[in-house]
Amino acid sequence: MTAFDTLDHLLGARFATGLAARRQHAGNEAHYDEALPDAVAYPETAEEVAQILRACAAGGIPVTAFGTGTSLEGQHLAVTGGVSLDFSRMNRILAIHPEDMNVTVQPGVTRKELNDALRATGLFFPVDPGADASLGGMAATRASGTTAVRYGTMRENVLALEAVMANGSIIRTGSAARKSSAGYDLTHLLVGSEGTLGLITELTLKLHGQPEAVAAATCHFDTVAAAVDCVIATIQSGIPMARIELVDEMMVRGFNLHAGTGLPERPHLFLEFHGGPAALAEQVAGFRELADDAGAGGWQEAATTEARSALWALRHGALPAIGALDPGAGKRTYSTDVCVPISRLAEAVALARQEASTRGLICTIVGHVGDGNFHCGLRFDPKDADQVAQVLAFSGALAEAALRLGGTVTGEHGIGLGKQKYMQAEHGPALDWMRRIKMSFDPQGILNPGKMLPPAP
Amino acid sequence: MTAFDTLDHLLGARFATGLAARRQHAGNEAHYDEALPDAVAYPETAEEVAQILRACAAGGIPVTAFGTGTSLEGQHLAVTGGVSLDFSRMNRILAIHPEDMNVTVQPGVTRKELNDALRATGLFFPVDPGADASLGGMAATRASGTTAVRYGTMRENVLALEAVMANGSIIRTGSAARKSSAGYDLTHLLVGSEGTLGLITELTLKLHGQPEAVAAATCHFDTVAAAVDCVIATIQSGIPMARIELVDEMMVRGFNLHAGTGLPERPHLFLEFHGGPAALAEQVAGFRELADDAGAGGWQEAATTEARSALWALRHGALPAIGALDPGAGKRTYSTDVCVPISRLAEAVALARQEASTRGLICTIVGHVGDGNFHCGLRFDPKDADQVAQVLAFSGALAEAALRLGGTVTGEHGIGLGKQKYMQAEHGPALDWMRRIKMSFDPQGILNPGKMLPPAP
Numbered sequence: 001m002t003a004f005d006t007l008d009h010l011l012g013a014r015f016a017t018g019l020a021a022r023r024q025h026a027g028n029e030a031h032y033d034e035a036l037p038d039a040v041a042y043p044e045t046a047e048e049v050a051q052i053l054r055a056c057a058a059g060g061i062p063v064t065a066f067g068t069g070t071s072l073e074g075q076h077l078a079v080t081g082g083v084s085l086d087f088s089r090m091n092r093i094l095a096i097h098p099e100d101m102n103v104t105v106q107p108g109v110t111r112k113e114l115n116d117a118l119r120a121t122g123l124f125f126p127v128d129p130g131a132d133a134s135l136g137g138m139a140a141t142r143a144s145g146t147t148a149v150r151y152g153t154m155r156e157n158v159l160a161l162e163a164v165m166a167n168g169s170i171i172r173t174g175s176a177a178r179k180s181s182a183g184y185d186l187t188h189l190l191v192g193s194e195g196t197l198g199l200i201t202e203l204t205l206k207l208h209g210q211p212e213a214v215a216a217a218t219c220h221f222d223t224v225a226a227a228v229d230c231v232i233a234t235i236q237s238g239i240p241m242a243r244i245e246l247v248d249e250m251m252v253r254g255f256n257l258h259a260g261t262g263l264p265e266r267p268h269l270f271l272e273f274h275g276g277p278a279a280l281a282e283q284v285a286g287f288r289e290l291a292d293d294a295g296a297g298g299w300q301e302a303a304t305t306e307a308r309s310a311l312w313a314l315r316h317g318a319l320p321a322i323g324a325l326d327p328g329a330g331k332r333t334y335s336t337d338v339c340v341p342i343s344r345l346a347e348a349v350a351l352a353r354q355e356a357s358t359r360g361l362i363c364t365i366v367g368h369v370g371d372g373n374f375h376c377g378l379r380f381d382p383k384d385a386d387q388v389a390q391v392l393a394f395s396g397a398l399a400e401a402a403l404r405l406g407g408t409v410t411g412e413h414g415i416g417l418g419k420q421k422y423m424q425a426e427h428g429p430a431l432d433w434m435r436r437i438k439m440s441f442d443p444q445g446i447l448n449p450g451k452m453l454p455p456a457p
Numbered sequence: 458m459t460a461f462d463t464l465d466h467l468l469g470a471r472f473a474t475g476l477a478a479r480r481q482h483a484g485n486e487a488h489y490d491e492a493l494p495d496a497v498a499y500p501e502t503a504e505e506v507a508q509i510l511r512a513c514a515a516g517g518i519p520v521t522a523f524g525t526g527t528s529l530e531g532q533h534l535a536v537t538g539g540v541s542l543d544f545s546r547m548n549r550i551l552a553i554h555p556e557d558m559n560v561t562v563q564p565g566v567t568r569k570e571l572n573d574a575l576r577a578t579g580l581f582f583p584v585d586p587g588a589d590a591s592l593g594g595m596a597a598t599r600a601s602g603t604t605a606v607r608y609g610t611m612r613e614n615v616l617a618l619e620a621v622m623a624n625g626s627i628i629r630t631g632s633a634a635r636k637s638s639a640g641y642d643l644t645h646l647l648v649g650s651e652g653t654l655g656l657i658t659e660l661t662l663k664l665h666g667q668p669e670a671v672a673a674a675t676c677h678f679d680t681v682a683a684a685v686d687c688v689i690a691t692i693q694s695g696i697p698m699a700r701i702e703l704v705d706e707m708m709v710r711g712f713n714l715h716a717g718t719g720l721p722e723r724p725h726l727f728l729e730f731h732g733g734p735a736a737l738a739e740q741v742a743g744f745r746e747l748a749d750d751a752g753a754g755g756w757q758e759a760a761t762t763e764a765r766s767a768l769w770a771l772r773h774g775a776l777p778a779i780g781a782l783d784p785g786a787g788k789r790t791y792s793t794d795v796c797v798p799i800s801r802l803a804e805a806v807a808l809a810r811q812e813a814s815t816r817g818l819i820c821t822i823v824g825h826v827g828d829g830n831f832h833c834g835l836r837f838d839p840k841d842a843d844q845v846a847q848v849l850a851f852s853g854a855l856a857e858a859a860l861r862l863g864g865t866v867t868g869e870h871g872i873g874l875g876k877q878k879y880m881q882a883e884h885g886p887a888l889d890w891m892r893r894i895k896m897s898f899d900p901q902g903i904l905n906p907g908k909m910l911p912p913a914p
Contacts, residue, residue: 099693099800142638153636155645156613171887176798178828179610180865181599181649182872182883183909184891188612188645192638209695236556238666276743279736286733341633343556371635408637415639426639430628433898434641440897441890452640 003059007041007083010051014042014089025084029131029319030072031332031382032417037064037078042089046162046170046201049085053199054168056083056446064448065195067137068110070129072335073416075141075194079450085199087136093117094202101207102159102176107136107200114205123207126151129412130316136200141414142192146315149235149370150242150274151208153412158191162202166442176204189437194414195448197441211242211274215284216302216311220266222295224248224353224365227267228346230294231369235342239286243272244370245315246349251364251377254321255314264298270315272308318366318377326362326379334380334391338402339373339411351401352376359390373411400425420454460516464498464540467508471499471546482541486588486776487529488789488839489874494521494535499546503619503627503658506542510656511625513540513903521905522652524594525567527586529792530873532598532651536907542656544593550574551659558664559616559633564593564657571662580664583608586869587773593657598871599649603772606692606827607699607731608665610869615648619659623899633661646894651871652905654898668699668731672741673759673768677723679752681705681810681822684724685803687751688826692799696743700729701827702772703806708821708834711778712771721755727772729765775823779834783819788838791848795859796830796868808858809833816847830868857882877911 007015016022017039026034038061043049056063062082069076078084091108098121105114112132114125127138128145137143139161144153151157160174173186190198221227227246234241247255247268255261269291273283288299302308322333340348349365356363356376367374378394380387399409399422409422423431431453438445438453464472473479474496483491495518500506513520519539526533535541548565555578562571569589571582584595585602594600596618601610608614617631630643647655678684684703691698704712704725712718726748730740745756759765779790797805806822813820813833824831835851837844856866856879866879880888888910895902895910 097798097800099689100798101693102798142636142642144636148636155636155642165890169886169889171890172885173887175863175865175883177796177830177859177864177868178799179599179601179605179612179796179830179868181794181867181869182865182876183649183880183888184654184894185599185612185642185645185649186887186890188642192640192642197641209693212695232556236558236666238669276736276739278739279733282733282735337638339634339636341554341557341559342635343554373634373636402634406632407634408632408639410638411634411636412638419639423640426632428629429626430630430643431640432626433622433628433643436897437641437894440893 003055003061004039006055007039007052010048011041011043016040025066025069025078025086027069028074028077029070030074031334032074032077035077035079037084038081040084040086042086044089046164049164049199049201050168050170052083052085053164053166057167057444060444060446062446062449065136065140065199067108067134068131070131070133071137071141071416072413073418075414075416075448075451076137077417079417087134090201096121097176098123100176102204103207104202104204105135106202108134110134111138118207122210124210125205126208127154127157130318135203135205139191139200139203140193140195142412144368144412146243146245146312146368148368149244150240154191155188157206158187158203159206160204161187161190161200163190163198163200165198166444166447174204192414194416194452196438196452197447212276213280214308215273215280216308217271218268218300218311219291219296220264220268220298222266224267224349225346226294227269228349228369230269230291230296232342232345233290233293234287235370237286237290239283241271241370242274243270245270246365246367246369246374247315248365250325251318251321251366254325254364258321258324259314259317261314270311322364322377322379325364328381330383331379331381334378334395335413336376336395336398337373337410337413338398338407339371340402340405340407342372344405344407345369345372348401348405348407349374352398355394355397359394361390361394371411372407415452417451420452423454460512460518461496463512464496464509467505468498468500473497482523482526482535482543484526485531485534486527487531488791489531489534492534492536494541495538497541497543499543501546503621506621506656506658507625507627509540509542510621510623514624514901517901517903519903519906522593522597522656524565524591525588527588527590528594528598528873529870530875532871532873532908533594534874536874544591547658553578554633555580557633559661560664561659561661562592563659565591567591568595575664579667581667582662583665584611584614587776592660592662596648596657596660597650597652599869601825601869603700603702603769603825605825606701607697611648612645614663615644615660616663617661618644618647618657620647620655620657622655623901623904631661649871651873651909653895653909654904669733670737671765672730672737673765674728675725675757675768676748676753677721677725677755679723681724681806682803683751684726685806685826687726687748687753689799689802690747690751691744692827694743694747696740698728698827699731700727702727703822703824703826703831704772705822707782708775708778708823711782711821715778715781716771716774718771727768775834779821779836782821783836785838787840788836791835791837791852792870793833793852793855794830794867794870795855795864796828797859797862797864799829801862801864802826802829805858805862806831809855812851812854816851818847818851828868829864872909874908877909880911
């Protein structure tokens with residue numbers, strides 16, 4: 001019996017080899033080519049995931065996990081064929097523990113589904129990449145978003161995992177205790193491993209209290225440099241910003257075009273503050289003083305819950321808004337993702353703007369600048385070889401600059417397909433020790449082959 | 458040339474085989490037997506550490522790192538002989554980056570030395586185990602302390618490492634960027650690995666702003682259960698406590714005996730609040746409301762900096778104060794270290810008190826209860842076989858209870874020698890994957906043999 005026969009027997013209609021299902025798992029929101037898996041499996045339990053992995057291990061067949069397909073570095077693409085393991089049927093919230101401020105979920109639950117379920121508890125899960133991604137995928141790519149500056153990334157918010165390893169072994173890592181010194185930290189090893197070391201089948205996540213009071217606002221600056229200086233001063237002053245997002249003038253133009261807003265086309269900060277009423281007033285006043293020092297104008301508070309939601313929906317709509325700047329059919333958006341120490345942020349942003357201008361590229365900048373992380377959105381026509389070359393050269397120059405400034409080539413999108421070429425430069429001799437882990441955990445190389453680790457020299 | 462000849466040649470007077478130096482590295486503050494290394498090496502650079510490891514690898518000689526010798530589970534004891542690698546000469550603060558809120562240090566710098574050096578910067582490093590431990594040792598054992606409830610443990614506060622691996626390879630992990638999705642998280646793998654995977658030769662640590670305002674206070678409760686209920690309510694309410702420490706009536710008696718304080722011999726909470734002036738007042742008022750609901754009395758603020766320092770010096774003097782309760786020559790203190798989800802804390806503490814009482818043991822309880830972590834201090838005479846058996850049985854019963862309640866056998870002391878027997882129960886099949894990492898990183902088993910991982914079955 002072949003591995004596919006075994007899987008067909010095991011999963012019945014939940015094992016699909018038809019072109020329609022395969023095509024649904026071949027695309028991506030970034031700039032990568034389509035990659036067709038040979039089949040799609042829809043497990044419902046960890047035990048089924050284990051059986052799938054055992055069958056694929058026996059047949060030497062690659063297995064690539066699929067959450068919502070929203071990863072930005074092609075992590076979910078089955079680039080060497082094999083099975084796309086789709087977690088959408090493992091989408092139950094298993095247990096909410098308000099008293100311990102945690103929740104246990106299956107990997108297919110999305111962040112919005114989770115927060116809908118939490119609404120009545122007074123708690124929320126803060127990590128918010130733009131997309132309504134699956135929590136398993138967010139853990140696997142060490143995702144973050146606009147609130148990481150206050151609440152941390154998936155690295156800080158995953159307490160415990162269940163995972164299925166390449167040989168079908170089901171393990172549990174971590175616990176609901178808020179700290180532990182017991183043994184090697186397998187939880188953090190799996191978080192960010194992009195499905196190359198094991199497949200996450202359950203997550204216990206830290207929750208946070210819904211803030212007693214919230215204020216959101218926008219303001220604008222004469223230059224991006226002035227906005228960045230304001231961010232640096234704010235972070236250094238210790239004001240516990242819940243969100244502090246840079247939006248450059250080109251991105252504002254995109255928002256105005258796409259969403260019909262009428263924001264002044266100048267560099268903006270989008271802000272949110274969380275706290276008790278008195279603490280909140282203290283934070284807002286402290287920030288405004290620093291913003292005034294940086295020459296800010298146009299202070300606009302989003303006074304209602306609806307206005308706040310609209311503000312963040314606008315921000316999360318950056319990807320389509322970039323498209324609106326340069327709509328032509330077939331064009332795509334390339335997003336960079338460097339993250340640098342906050343003291344080098346102004347330098348990194350200036351370098352990006354200079355590089356884009358030199359290369360004649362349409363470039364927006366948005367960023368989780370409180371963390372030193374920002375994204376350049378570059379429009380390009382995949383059929384225009386020169387433009388593609390310019391975009392890749394831009395990305396390479398920015399990645400090298402980030403490393404030179406003591407940062408990383410990816411703050412939150414991950415390595416996947418596109419950033420492998422920088423792994424040696426970023427990690428140096430440490431890369432060999434990553435390879436040792438991969439060899440030891442997945443000697444056959446069936447888990448998401450072609451991702452994260454560049455081919456050994 | 459033997460390995461020791463090589464090391465003698467390399468280090469000269471910084472390689473000691475005399476009994477005096479070896480005995481200085483043989484003891485411990487916990488209850489373990491002395492363990493004499495065969496030699497002590499005092500490297501001054503990562504390159505020297507690499508040469509030591511290469512020489513020892515060639516000779517199959519164990520290497521055990523030594524910071525200040527204050528670990529509580531014998532992590533620094535060379536139980537199979539070999540070289541004690543003493544980091545005390547690698548004690549330089551390499552670079553303070555106030556604008557990025559981080560610092561780069563050598564592993565032999567102690568936490569107090571670091572905070573002395575930071576005083577003028579407006580920043581501080583919060584992690585505070587009782588002892589003035591070395592920062593390398595604190596990272597290696599994933600240490601924490603009284604402020605973890607607000608600022609996290611070493612897990613949350615190490616940004617980047619340099620480490621020397623078993624084969625002498627020098628690697629760098631992480632970066633000064635506050636987040637990254639680039640590759641496997643080797644930083645978190647090394648943090649808490651107790652010198653069994655690699656030796657930390659440099660650390661970049663997150664710093665925090667010195668709070669604008671601080672308030673510290675104590676209050677007491679009728680019962681430990683009432684104090685614990687107050688803690689649970691406080692954490693659930695989201696008040697960002699900087700410190701919230703439980704001290705039971707027996708521990709208070711120890712403090713009074715040892716330090717001459719006159720505290721009422723009742724269960725206490727020792728508290729600290731950090732924030733802007735308005736936020737601080739809000740926090741204190743919010744806490745006092747919850748404390749009143751739990752029947753608290755005797756609210757005492759430590760109004761001056763000196764009074765605050767005295768309060769926390771008292772708390773950090775728990776180990777000698779436990780000794781004062783039962784002073785006999787040759788007696789020792791056994792400290793447990795379970796950590797449970799906060800909702801199960803009252804149950805765990807009650808069980809500990811019941812077990813101690815049943816077994817006729819003198820037992821104090823102090824704890825970082827905001828994290829669900831508490832320590833029972835048990836006095837015993839190592840020559841009294843029955844008492845030793847009772848202490849070990851107590852510890853076993855408490856560890857089993859912690860696992861049953863969804864917690865961990867060690868919140869902050871680590872596994873070392875004493876907790877290995879619980880590794881299988883705590884980790885189940887995941888233990889095999891920890892062994893894989895150890896086998897892959899240190900196939901000869903020269904790094905701190907006899908620690909953390911129990912012998913394979």
